[in-house]
Amino acid sequence: xxxxxxxxxxxxxxxxxxxxxxxxxxxxxxxxxxxxxxxxxxxxxxxxxxxxxxxxxxxxxxxxxxxxxxxxxxxxxxxxxxxxxxxxxxxxxxxxxxxxxxxxxxxxxxxxxxxxxxxxxxxxxxxxxxxxxxxxxxxxxxxxxxxxxxxxxxxxxxxxxxxxxxxxxxxxxxxxxxxxxxxxxxxxxxxxxxxxxxxxxxxxxxxxxxxxxxxxxxxxxxxxxxxxxxxxxxxxxxxxxxxxxxxxxxxxxxxxxxxxxxxxxxxxxxxxxxxxxxxxxxxxxxxxxxxxxxxxxxxxxxxxxxxxxxxxxxxxxxxxxxxxxxxxxxxx
Amino acid sequence: xxxxxxxxxxxxxxxxxxxxxxxxxxxxxxxxxxxxxxxxxxxxxxxxxxxxxxxxxxxxxxxxxxxxxxxxxxxxxxxxxxxxxxxxxxxxxxxxxxxxxxxxxxxxxxxxxxxxxxxxxxxxxxxxxxxxxxxxxxxxxxxxxxxxxxxxxxxxxxxxxxxxxxxxxxxxxxxxxxxxxxxxxxxxxxxxxxxxxxxxxxxxxxxxxxxxxxxxxxxxxxxxxxxxxxxxxxxxxxxxxxxxxxxxxxxxxxxxxxxxxxxxxxxxxxxxxxxxxxxxxxxxxxxxxxxxxxxxxxxxxxxxxxxxxxxxxxxxxxxxxxxxxxxxxxxx
Numbered sequence: 001x002x003x004x005x006x007x008x009x010x011x012x013x014x015x016x017x018x019x020x021x022x023x024x025x026x027x028x029x030x031x032x033x034x035x036x037x038x039x040x041x042x043x044x045x046x047x048x049x050x051x052x053x054x055x056x057x058x059x060x061x062x063x064x065x066x067x068x069x070x071x072x073x074x075x076x077x078x079x080x081x082x083x084x085x086x087x088x089x090x091x092x093x094x095x096x097x098x099x100x101x102x103x104x105x106x107x108x109x110x111x112x113x114x115x116x117x118x119x120x121x122x123x124x125x126x127x128x129x130x131x132x133x134x135x136x137x138x139x140x141x142x143x144x145x146x147x148x149x150x151x152x153x154x155x156x157x158x159x160x161x162x163x164x165x166x167x168x169x170x171x172x173x174x175x176x177x178x179x180x181x182x183x184x185x186x187x188x189x190x191x192x193x194x195x196x197x198x199x200x201x202x203x204x205x206x207x208x209x210x211x212x213x214x215x216x217x218x219x220x221x222x223x224x225x226x227x228x229x230x231x232x233x234x235x236x237x238x239x240x241x242x243x244x245x246x247x248x249x250x251x252x253x254x255x256x257x258x259x260x261x262x263x264x265x266x267x268x269x270x271x272x273x274x275x276x277x278x279x280x281x282x283x284x285x286x287x288x289x290x291x292x293x294x295x296x297x298x299x300x301x302x303x304x305x306x307x308x309x310x311x312x313x314x315x316x317x318x319x320x321x322x323x324x325x326x327x328x329x330x331x332x
Numbered sequence: 333x334x335x336x337x338x339x340x341x342x343x344x345x346x347x348x349x350x351x352x353x354x355x356x357x358x359x360x361x362x363x364x365x366x367x368x369x370x371x372x373x374x375x376x377x378x379x380x381x382x383x384x385x386x387x388x389x390x391x392x393x394x395x396x397x398x399x400x401x402x403x404x405x406x407x408x409x410x411x412x413x414x415x416x417x418x419x420x421x422x423x424x425x426x427x428x429x430x431x432x433x434x435x436x437x438x439x440x441x442x443x444x445x446x447x448x449x450x451x452x453x454x455x456x457x458x459x460x461x462x463x464x465x466x467x468x469x470x471x472x473x474x475x476x477x478x479x480x481x482x483x484x485x486x487x488x489x490x491x492x493x494x495x496x497x498x499x500x501x502x503x504x505x506x507x508x509x510x511x512x513x514x515x516x517x518x519x520x521x522x523x524x525x526x527x528x529x530x531x532x533x534x535x536x537x538x539x540x541x542x543x544x545x546x547x548x549x550x551x552x553x554x555x556x557x558x559x560x561x562x563x564x565x566x567x568x569x570x571x572x573x574x575x576x577x578x579x580x581x582x583x584x585x586x587x588x589x590x591x592x593x594x595x596x597x598x599x600x601x602x603x604x605x606x607x608x609x610x611x612x613x614x615x616x617x618x619x620x621x622x623x624x625x626x627x628x629x630x631x632x633x634x635x636x637x638x639x640x641x642x643x644x645x646x647x648x649x650x651x652x653x654x655x656x657x658x659x660x661x662x663x664x
Contacts, residue, residue, distance in 0.1 A: 075522075138579075148517060151525045185480060185567040190407075193483045193564050216568045217575025232525050233568055235517040236548045240569060243549025244576055247470075251603055252584045252595075259599030263584075267591030271583055 003038060004101025005062065006311045007091040010043035011069040012107025013304075014297050017048060020106065021055055023304020028058065030305060033312040036060035040100050042091040043069075064099075066090035072297050076110030080118070088112060092119040095290040102291035102311040104282065106299040112292065113149050113285060120289040123320060125327030128153065129287035130161040130231070131294065132168060133238060137274040139222030143169055143178075146228075147283055148235035155198035158182070158228045159206050164286040164323045165226040166208050171317030172310070173225075181214030181224035183233060188213070195230060203228070207330060245275050282307030284314060286323070291315050335370060336433025337394065338643045339423040342375035343401040344439025345636075346629050349375060352438065353383055355636020360390065362637060365644040368392035372432050374423040375401075396431075398422035404629050408442030412450070420444060424451040427622040434623035434643040436614065438631040444624065445481050445617060452621040455652060457659030460485065461619035462493040462563070463626065464500060465570060469606040471554030475501055475510075478560075479615055480567035487530035490514070490560045491538050496618040496655045497558040498540050503649030504642070505557075513546030513556035515565060520545070527562060535560070539662060577607050614639030616646060618655070623647050 008024055010017045024041065027034045036058035041048050045065035052061070068086040070079040080089060088107055092115045094100040105112055109131075117129060130146035130153075145161040146153065153161075162180045169178035182200055184192045189200060191213065203210045214224050216237065229237070249272060256263045282303070285292035291314045295307040314320075340356055342349045356373065359366045368390035373380050377397035384393070400418040402411040412421060420439055424447045426432040437444055445461065454461060462478035462485075477493040478485065485493075494512045501510035514532055516524045521532060523545065535542045546556050548569065561569070581604060588595045614635070617624035623646045627639040646652075 151517070183568070185483075185564060185571070196564075215575075216572035217578070219572070220575055220579035232517060232528075233565055236515070236565055236568065237572060239517070240548035240551070240572055241576060243547075243552055244573060245580060246549070247552035248577060248580055249584060252581060252600055255600045255603045256588065256595040259596060261593065261595050261599055263588040263593050263595060264591060267593055268584055268587045271587045 004315050005038050005040045005099065006034070006102045006104060006308060006315070007040045007042050007064065007094045007100040008308060009087040009091050009103065009105035009107055010041050010048045011066070011087045012105035013295065013299050014072065015300065016106065017043060017051060019299060019301050020304050021048070021051055021057065022301035023299070024061075024308065025055060025057055026301050026305035027308035031309045031312065033316055034308055038312070040064050040094060042066050042087045042094070064090060064094055070108050070111045072108055074108060074111070076108060076114045079108070079111055080114055089115045089119060092116055092290070096120055101315045102293065104293045104295065104307050104311050106295035106297060106304060106307070109148070109294050112294045116285055116288045116290070116292045120292070122287050123289055123324055123327070125324065126160050126164070126287035128157050129285050130157065130164070132165050132284045132286050134173070135241070137271070138220050140225065141173055142219060142225060142227055144227045144229065144234055144237065145286060146231040146234050147238050148231045149285065151230065151232040153195070153230050155195055155202050158195070158199040158230070159202045160287065160327065162203055162206060162208050162210070162226060162228045163326045165228070167322035167326055168284065168286065168314065168319050169225050171319045171322055172313045175225055177209045178225035179211045179223075180208045180226040180228065181211050183216065183227050183229035183237070184213035185215065186213065187215065199228070207326065282310055284310065289320070291320065336647050337370050337372045337431065338366070338434045338436060338640060338647070339372045339374050339396065339426045339432040340640060341419045341423050341435065341437035341439055342373050342380045343398070343419045344437035345627060345631050346404065347632065348438065349380060349383060351631060351633050352636050353380070353387055353389065354633035355631070356393070356640065357387060357389055358633050358637035359640035363641045363644065365648055366640055370644070372396055372426060374398050374419045374426070396422060396426055402440050402443045404440055406440060406443070408440060408446045411440070411443055412446055421447045421451060424448060424622070428452060433647045434625065436625040436627065436639050436643045438627035438629060438636060438639070441480070441626050444626045448617055448620040448622070448624045452624070454619050455621055455656055455659070457656065458492050458496070458619035460489050461617050462489065462496070464497050464616045464618050466505070467573070469603070470552050472557065473505055474551060474557060474559055476559045476561070476566055476569065477618060478563040478566050479570050480563045481617065483562065483564040485527070485562050487527055487534050490527075490531040490562070491534045492619065492659065494535055494538060494540050494542070494558060494560045495658050497560070499654035499658055500616065500618065500646065500651050501557050503651045503654055504645045507557055509541045510557035511543045511555075512540045512558040512560065513543050515559050515561035515569070516545035516547065518545065518547065531560070539658065614642055616642065621652070623652065
């Protein structure tokens with residue numbers, strides 16, 4: 001078990017730095033593998049030392065100075081060129097230099113993917129990284145990949161995503177042989193696009209438990225553990241589920257209230273919480289030479305703490321080592 | 333106002349012929365523009381005459397003999413070659429010959445698209461037809477196109493879909509200047525795929541009210557009246573919404589019941605009904621030389637009657653005439 005450090009971008013996200021620092025405190029309180037010695041807080045050092053101390057944070061955490069910050073709306077490529085000392089590239093640099101094993105940020109997704117790809121490079125056998133998100137409110141957890149890193153993938157990229165997400169499910173979620181499905185618009189082989197047809201044939205030959213096409217409606221039926229798709233469709237699925245639950249739950253509550261049988265908000269609090277992005281623990285950028293977790297920009301402290309937990313679990317589960325071994329054994 | 337006939341495929345769908353015939357009766361009872369003289373029942377003539385009469389159906393409807401039937405699971409191209417006398421191609425032939433203006437079927441979607449394209453041909457100015465579905469449970473109705481006819485569209489196809497769906501919204505839903513959005517994974521111009529980037533530029537020049545990119549979560553916020561996308565993504569959206577509501581509503585009900593504040597099923601009956609495919613009134617195949625409505629295979633009599641209603645409205649609203657005029661005026 002590695003105890004590599006986790007570089008946490010204190011300046012990332014809509015509620016930074018406060019929500020990030022509070023999330024770090026929560027992670028230290030709640031998750032045993034997250035120790036102060038493992039946490040490396042990245043940002044304007046003086047500012048974060050002061051705020052961390054004001055919150056009563058442990059003095060045993062590390063600090064890494066990054067005087068610049070990349071905003072949520074900045075164009076990733078431009079921002080990364082203009083701000084080499086921003087918290088995102090500095091955190092990636094810490095992993096590159098061996099001072100940390102993971103980066104966690106609630107910041108600019110494009111900047112995270114760009115910095116990780118340029119600074120950490122991809123793992124041996126991986127052409128393009130993919131973003132994986134584990135949805136936990138379904139009958140069993142589903143890891144969907146790619147959620148938007150790669151909107152024009154090759155079929156071989158989808159095979160790499162399948163192998164990587166399988167390694168993650170095995171190492172972190174304790175599923176030794178996760179079932180892998182290909183998101184498609186029908187069950188039959190010939191359904192879908194040129195990409196899905198080619199990917200389907202390649203996935204059937206890959207060293208994974210491939211179950212074939214999975215239709216979107218089947219996501220909620222516990223049929224598969226890993227779902228692979230292109231980054232455009234994956235991002236549509238993620239955002240549609242988020243937006244639709246925010247629309248539908250109030251409608252059901254409203255209909256119940258109108259009928260004279262109102263539902264107390266606390267009755268559905270657990271359900272709403274389980275569906276919220278804050279329970280996801282952030283997205284995992286699979287395929288780069290380091291553990292990279294990208295949280296939702298809207299993350300609160302709970303979401304930050306879950307992202308830090310997933311970083312520790314991914315490091316300690318040796319996910320990348322498993323990925324490299326699986327791909328070397330003929331995974332893609 | 334045209335009073336062209338509506339050819340109804342009595343053999344299409346999981347509950348044919350009974351649900352189709354009952355749906356025809358409902359349409360006659362409920363919708364003024366649907367008269368017995370306008371209905372043309374297509375299928376094995378002796379069988380459907382007998383059943384129609386047993387249900388007390390008006391003797392003034394027409395019958396068109398089609399001794400063969402294409403099953404839901406059959407491969408469209410193969411089935412259309414092998415069964416020229418099946419109800420789907422016979423109904424299309426009636427439109428081609430001028431004996432009807434519309435075809436309505438709950439049958440094999442691929443066979444409907446294939447037969448419509450081959451027999452009716454596309455409208456002047458249209459390269460490939462697209463499937464439009466109007467979602468009615470959102471704050472205002474949204475017509476999404478393409479829902480699966482064309483999984484590898486060109487950017488110009490999306491412009492044609494936008495023009496056609498705008499004509500439909502104007503003629504049938506009474507929205508003179510429907511707002512058109514492009515489904516994308518971000519607001520910014522540079523987001524998405526090569527297709528969305530090219531389509532965005534072309535849509536901005538088209539004679540429609542283009543509002544730019546619309547994110548999946550914004551579907552439920554009344555931001556747009558028409559949403560264009562490729563057929564793969566559109567089909568994913570449709571099936572995801574269907575599957576997610578079937579998953580989520582029982583979860584909310586269950587949580588309320590566990591909390592001791594159960595919700596009576598009748599409280600949410602209206603909501604569930606509004607979200608069901610049977611309220612959609614079927615999908616409209618836009619871009620072929622005739623009105624073609626494809627219902628859900630699971631359609632009950634209500635869904636069938638709504639599909640017949642939409643066929644009458646689309647005919648009477650002169651949607652195809654508007655499409656041809658708009659495209660000739662520089663629509664794509």
